[in-house]
Amino acid sequence: MRWRALLAWALSHLMLATGAVLMLAPFVWMLLTSIRPAEEVFGAVFNPIPSRFAGVENYAQALFASNVPRAMVNGAVVCLGILAVQLATALPAAYALARLPFPGRGMLFGLVLFGLTIPIQVPALPLYLALAETGLLDTFFALMFPFFLTVFGLFLFRQFFRTYPEEILQAARLDGMGEFEIVWRLAVPAALPAIGAFSVFSVVAHWNDLYWPLIVVTSTERATPPLGILAFRDAETGGNYGALMAGATLITAPLVVAFLVARRGFVRGLTMTGLK
Amino acid sequence: MSDGESAEGVRLVGIVKSFGATRVLAGLDLAVRAGEFLTLLGPSGCGKSTLLRIIAGLERQDQGTVAIAGRPVDHLPPAERDVAMVFQSYALYPHMTVAGNLATPLEMRRLSLFERLPVIRHLSPRRRRVMRGIMAEVRAVAEALRIEALLDRKPAQLSGGQRQRVALGRAMVRHPSVFLMDEPLSNLDAALRVEVRHELSDLHARLGTTFIYVTHDQVEAMTMSSRIALMDQGRILQLGTPDELYHRPASLAVARFIGSPSLTVLDTVADGGGGVRLGALRLPFGHRFAAGTRLAVGIRPEAFALPLGPEADGPALAARLVRAENLGAEWHLHVRLDLPEEPAAIVRLTAAEHEAARGLGLLDDPLTLVLQARGVHLFGPDGVRVEPDRVRTVVTE
Known part of the structure; x- marks a missing residue:
């Protein structure tokens, strides 16, 4: 009996460990490569541990001789811009869809759900043409514009607001709050965990997005992090994979650090909204 | 104004x-x-x-x-x-x-x-x-x-x-x-x-x-x-x-809702002379309903008294004790009245009344329950309360 329990324990941990190794291996390899001297990356001898610590020169090149820092600043501007407009539109709209009775509400929400099924690739061409027509290509606006309205966020917040106690809303109306004021004074503070979870999704998606920036951005001044890496590989380093991996590490680090810091809140936000 | x-x-x-x-x-x-x-x-x-x-x-x-x-x-x-x-x-x-x-x-x-x-x-x-x-x-x-x-x-x-x-x-x-x-x-x-x-x-x-x-x-x-x-x-x-x-509940529904324990409701018929019959007992209400009209009598639990002294005087009913509940300050007796179909009724006694009644052996079957006029209400066929005073004056005219 004890042996079987032990065996089950060992087996389950072995499976989890295998999964963890598979998931982590590329990251570990990236970290190792980022401190490996250039001549060793394609060396004949396979040696997991670099023979010499080349982190300083690799990271120096990624930081000072490349577009990576610029791309990270751009990424921050784009992600925060998108997130701000997403929250400013999705929160009131979700409140209205969840709590205000008006004709056509069911149909509107049906359209929202329908919107969930449309991938960005479908409207990409018309969006591109419109941006080209208005001369807005290769701007921050072009990078952010298609993502200002978030169907996913709308859906997430609506589900959350549906669980908010009706009597508190009625008390607020008796106290003299209008519906917009209810949103910012009552609904938003209550929805903070959901807002946090959504923000993680949104920032991760747009920080890592390659597809849309590749379409609308041509100059390195507007490059987002993935574009920065791309440009780094093509133009400047050629075969310097050590510096490239140092750049990739720099670009991955903010999200990993943010997730580690906010891990508990993120999981709670997801479980609170009933999504998972 | x-x-x-x-x-x-x-x-x-x-x-x-x-x-x-x-x-x-x-x-x-x-x-x-x-x-x-x-x-x-x-x-x-x-x-x-x-x-x-x-x-x-x-x-x-x-x-x-x-x-x-x-x-x-x-x-x-x-x-x-x-x-x-x-x-x-x-x-x-x-x-x-x-x-x-x-x-x-x-x-x-x-x-x-x-x-x-x-x-x-x-x-x-x-x-x-x-x-x-x-x-x-x-x-x-x-x-x-x-x-x-x-x-x-x-x-x-x-x-x-x-x-x-x-x-x-x-x-x-x-x-x-x-x-x-x-x-x-x-x-x-x-x-x-x-x-x-x-x-x-x-x-x-x-x-x-x-x-x-x-x-x-x-x-x-x-x-x-x-x-x-x-x-x-x-x-x-x-x-x-x-x-x-x-x-003075306006209707049977009001009388049933207000008061705990609830009042006892007995179905009966008008006897044509302004009274109703409960088994052998006749209650004179002074109403105007024709003989045979279906009426209801509502009796508050405290309107049932035990014959403890001369002040407990009035029409009396026999009953069989089913269960007695002690609430400390008062007792609730659940009884079956000695009427056709043995309707259930609840009797409320103060602790003092209960003790006196036990001393006198009044809690042994069959109980004698004396009706107190103040807690007995008559309701017409539509469930509306029949006001005894008003009705009585009409009858004496």
């Missing part, structure tokens, strides 16, 4: 409300006097909470008008009706402190929208001055309710009784002309409920404001109200003082 009009608290005329195909309120009229404590009492689903929400403006009636202090308010949103409401769940703002909860109704009235906006509000110099006045009033209300020590806490850190007080404070702080309360005691434990009942009565006496109180608990209604409107199925069955509802 006459005195009657100026003393008007809330007037409801012809209120009709349906949810889908369900008619919740069926053309209801009610005049609440200024300064009275009026209770809307009734079983769940009788429409009392809906009526309260219509007065508050949280629901819109399909037909009819609501007037507060003589002024029609049908077109006004809830905030402009000068009413405050205490909810069953208290409905405190969960992320605000107690002070924030109490201050909110005043902030909404005294600060402009600009002065309430997040961040930007700090730009207004006037805001700080107004907020100081508001916080002074908040503190005064908190002291009156003895919650000043809780001002910095969040609702989640409060007990049920404390939350209830904060909800009350949030209603009081803006001095409304009408307080609306929707079962505010139902989430409290029994001991606290008694305490808060006294406090609400005191508060009503002190403020002199109109209270409209919704409950399904007849004890709350009987102990606090100036008047009770007993509701069922979207109508008011009877509007009157607690005494009137208990001692």
Whole structure:
């Protein structure tokens, strides 16, 4: 009996460990490569541990001789811009869809759900043409514009607001709050965990997005992090994979650090909204 | 303007409300006097909470008008009706402190929208001055309710009784002309409920404001109200003082609802001479119904007495004791009356009466129960109470 329990324990941990190794291996390899001297990356001898610590020169090149820092600043501007407009539109709209009775509400929400099924690739061409027509290509606006309205966020917040106690809303109306004021004074503070979870999704998606920036951005001044890496590989380093991996590490680090810091809140936000 | 009009608290005329195909309120009229404590009492689903929400403006009636202090308010949103409401769940703002909860109704009235906006509000110099006045009033209300020590806490850190007080404070702080309360005691434990009942009565006496109180608990209604409107199925069955509802119930339905334990109802027929027969017993009521008319006799549990002395005089019934319940100060005897079909009845005795009766051997089967006229009511075929005095004069004419 004890042996079987032990065996089950060992087996389950072995499976989890295998999964963890598979998931982590590329990251570990990236970290190792980022401190490996250039001549060793394609060396004949396979040696997991670099023979010499080349982190300083690799990271120096990624930081000072490349577009990576610029791309990270751009990424921050784009992600925060998108997130701000997403929250400013999705929160009131979700409140209205969840709590205000008006004709056509069911149909509107049906359209929202329908919107969930449309991938960005479908409207990409018309969006591109419109941006080209208005001369807005290769701007921050072009990078952010298609993502200002978030169907996913709308859906997430609506589900959350549906669980908010009706009597508190009625008390607020008796106290003299209008519906917009209810949103910012009552609904938003209550929805903070959901807002946090959504923000993680949104920032991760747009920080890592390659597809849309590749379409609308041509100059390195507007490059987002993935574009920065791309440009780094093509133009400047050629075969310097050590510096490239140092750049990739720099670009991955903010999200990993943010997730580690906010891990508990993120999981709670997801479980609170009933999504998972 | 006459005195009657100026003393008007809330007037409801012809209120009709349906949810889908369900008619919740069926053309209801009610005049609440200024300064009275009026209770809307009734079983769940009788429409009392809906009526309260219509007065508050949280629901819109399909037909009819609501007037507060003589002024029609049908077109006004809830905030402009000068009413405050205490909810069953208290409905405190969960992320605000107690002070924030109490201050909110005043902030909404005294600060402009600009002065309430997040961040930007700090730009207004006037805001700080107004907020100081508001916080002074908040503190005064908190002291009156003895919650000043809780001002910095969040609702989640409060007990049920404390939350209830904060909800009350949030209603009081803006001095409304009408307080609306929707079962505010139902989430409290029994001991606290008694305490808060006294406090609400005191508060009503002190403020002199109109209270409209919704409950399904007849004890709350009987102990606090100036008047009770007993509701069922979207109508008011009877509007009157607690005494009137208990001692002169307008109908069988009212008599059944008010009083605990419930009164015993015996079906009978008119005997043609103004009386009814219960087995061998004849009760002279002096009614006008033709012989054979189906009537009902309602007997309060305390209207059954045991023949303990000469004062217990009157028509008597025999009964068989089924079960005796000891409630400490009183006993409830569950009996079967010696009538056709052996109807069940409940007899209420004080502890002293019970002890005396046991000493005299009056609790041995069969019991003799003497009917006391004050607690015996006659109801006509439509369930409407037959008023003995009025009817008797008609008969003697």
